[in-house]
Amino acid sequence: MSSESALSEKATPRESANTPYEAIIGMEVHAELLTNSKLFCGCSAEFGGEPNTRCCPVCLGLPGALPVINERAVEFVLKAALALNCQISRDTYFHRKNYFYPDLPKAYQVSQYGDSAIGIYGWIEIDGENGGSKKIGIRRVHLEEDTGKLIHATGTTSEVDYNRSSVPLMEIVTEHHPRPGFDQIKTAGEARDYITKLRAILTYLGVCDGKMEEGSLRCEPNISVRPVGSEDYGTKTEIKNLNSFRAVSRGVEYEVERQIDVLRNGGRIVQETRRWDEESATTASMRSKEMEQEYRYFPEPDLLPFHFDDEQIEQLRASLPEMPLARRQRFVDMGVSETDAETLIEDKAVSEFFDAAVSHAVDVRTVTNWVLGDFMKLLNQHGVPINQSKVTPGALAELIGLIEDKTISGKLAKGVFEEMFNSGKSPREIVEASGQTQISDTDFIREEIVRILSEPRNQPQLQKYLAGNDKVLGFFVGQTMQATSGRANPQIVNELLKEEMEKLR
């Protein structure tokens, strides 16, 4: 909602070409909630579907139809508000936000205005650009319904699909004027970290799948710049169409620089919405906000108010799962490096995989290396989320076990892992089927060595060794490896060869 944030602009004074500027970045995030059904009716809330096949009188806004609130959607917002350290509005309600648009079937969106938000005044901890952590103030966390979708089909017409109409949406907005002790986002890197941290929290809670590409997590930063040291705020622009973390940081970075450029060249910033274009890596004006919409908010009479009591709040608070920062700390305490722990916790499923693998009593660092190394590479290559991969935490632990007990070499293990990834077979099964097990059986290796040393064609080399030429040892190692199809443990081969040849001295 931009109505409130639009209030406080002042003209930015013209500055000289060298004035250092700083950016103030506000974040407005919409998260589609992972409920089964829509916010006010029983239609499926799942992503996709043929156009207009997930609609009923309620979500189409047919005359006479009435909404009934999905209890789980409310619970999800309460959980998110608690996890984001918000105060819970104990007695609150829905508003109607009135505006006309073809994708808005009732011509009002059921939403929550201002302090009627379920959660207000929270914060989220991010990693500051200059090291250390920053607490970014959150103004509100509220529940509302999504709109339908316009498909721009032909030259003269657009199609309307109401499948998304009334899917529950949570809006999370940062504070424009943070309270004492709280910070604002000031760089593109911080903006990216904010959305990364927020996504992690929401996915840990299981309230949103966090898919920016599918639009289930939408981030619309608003940006203004001002000379460093100034207390005034510059004119804001809002960026839409940021469909990945990368787009968030690139888009914000571009827009900050664009604004500084405009000001340095004596121009002025127009309050507007700008669209990020991934191809050209630029933002372009979509529409001016000079004509501020008048939404005529009023309490939604078709729905009764909420009342949340202490007991319910405390029960929910107690039921919150481990949050990303706590998990990061736990991983660090287990011996994972700060950087690796941060990467592990970004994706809830990755951190859960790690936890499960480590529970099989294998080395923490080895697991970290596998998960963040070969495994992550393959997952990215194939575009598979970790929890849909054929590799189970148990299988990875087993593979590591085979390396640790020297059944296979680390080098062989890479190939085995790739096959585990492709086929889903257990590492032992793969190793056995391909006969790749490393031979560490000293009796077997010794037998081979004795045989090789006694072969007449090898006598000249043996004599050279006995005469003091140590380099010949390599020749016998090669012979032994050849005889065992490369499976003998080279270290053992070395040791046994020396032993046996010394005996012949």
Added chain:
Amino acid sequence: MSFKYDGFMTAAEASKALASREVSSRELTQATLERIAAVDSKVKSFLKIIEDQALSQADRFDANPQSFPGGLAGVPGALKDNICMRGIETTCGSLILEGWQPPYDAGVVTQIQDSGSVVIGKTNLDEFAMGSSTENSAYFTTCNPWNTRHVPGGSSGGSAAAVAAGEVFWALGSDTGGSIRQPAAYCGVVGLKPTYGRVSRYGVIAYASSLDQIGPLTRTVEDAALVMNMISAHDPKDSTSYPEAPPDYTKSLKRDVSGFTIGIPREFFGQGIADPVAQAVMDSATVLERSGARLIDVSTPNVGYGLPCYYILAPAEASSNLARYDGVRYGMRVEAGDHAEMFRQTRERGFGAEVKQRIVIGTYVLSAGYYDAFYLKAQQVRTLLSRDFEQVFSQCDLLITPTVPTTAFAIGEHIDDPFQMKLSDVCTSPVNLAGLPAMSVPCGFSDGLPIGMQLIAPAFAEERIFQAAYTFEQATDYHKARPSI
């Protein structure tokens, strides 16, 4: 057909005749259709008759009468045309919905069908239930059966006229500021606006969501109790539906009013109330006193603010409720080059003058800068009004007031005087603002036109209203009077 129907048998009598197999539901339905054919050209109550569907509902009852015990099973009635019935054109009296067939049933329609009753058609109303005469219907004006040069009242004028003219045994109306009680008074029938939340609003095309309530229009108090038994229920599809099971309202008819204290709020008898109306209501109070009630004078000081309060809040909600008519998903559409112009032209052509006026008022009072002065102020006055009622109900069980200040006005009389027409809601709209139940009961005539008295009870105390209204009806003959249509 052996069955003789004069149009004025009560629904309770029809129910008994069905139970004793004197008559079948098909015969009752056919008799009703014949009566409509005979008189509706004069009264013009109906926007649509659904003969085939009505007869098949009647046959469904006749095939298995024992599975629909008692009540209004098999007894034909009508619905105000703002109540959705699957597959049946529902216009809400507006061009913008002409031809629209809802793909679903209203909560009350489901109740009616489950009880085995029969719906014979959809009745006329002021467009989107905004009006007091049916003159705002986009289709035609209904006439008062007692004098066809006069209005039947509104907005449920079609339902009131149909019942008064003996076209149906019962009808449903909706009441936002008096739209059941006012036409009931004008047409000399019984009309009840139940407590907000008692009857499902699901499938009722909204005018003002925090005020709208469906209720019965019938020729007797007993019939109203039968309709209430049929339609009152908790509906999980309406969040504002009251969860507690309703009582059997016919049981209240067996109790008298001895021990009741009935309050006479003096503010309801003030300026603008015609003498014959005030007199008839005071006489009715005396009838109740003779039946054992105690009368006391009470005061509801803020009730005079009810009307402006109502005319701020109802249009505010309406401006939002009626925003959905944009030509995209249903109803009328005027093509234009871009979507915004299509919306504007569709709404300009699809809505009538009164509807547009109320949308503009409602938009105005909600807009920035005026919200506090109008909308919020009215919500605060609403609180004061509710407190007035709370306060008087600590002294008495029921209130008795006029339903409307005058008898039915002539067609066209107030058409250019918007506030004069709206004054007819002065006694009824405060009741909606407080969410209370109230009934208009016929209690006299003036110049051949009926007068109604209003009985108001605390929330969910409809039973008291039934007790007093039935006692009054038993002691008087007004309900037996018939228009010579």
Added chain:
Amino acid sequence: MKLTVEEVTAVANLACLALEEDEKERLTGHLNQILEHFAELQKLDTSDVEPTDRVLPMVNVYRADEVKPSLPREEILAAGPLTNYEAFIVPRVVDSSDGKSA
């Protein structure tokens, strides 16, 4: 406080109503008449009075998060003034904003 025709036109625009010129004049007259009656309310001191949005003393009315069948698409589109058997058709929407979070 009298409304002008321009003000009424602006409000009508907010309400998406394209009023005819004579309609604007007539409506302005009616509105000013009605606003006079509204002024009555200003006589009351309501500074300490809570507003009433809803009369029912009920809170937390919810439904369980269960999927119920949607309407068949043919039935939904049958009511549409212009459809292509999959979607409702509107004149091309020029403003590229999607209204979301607008």
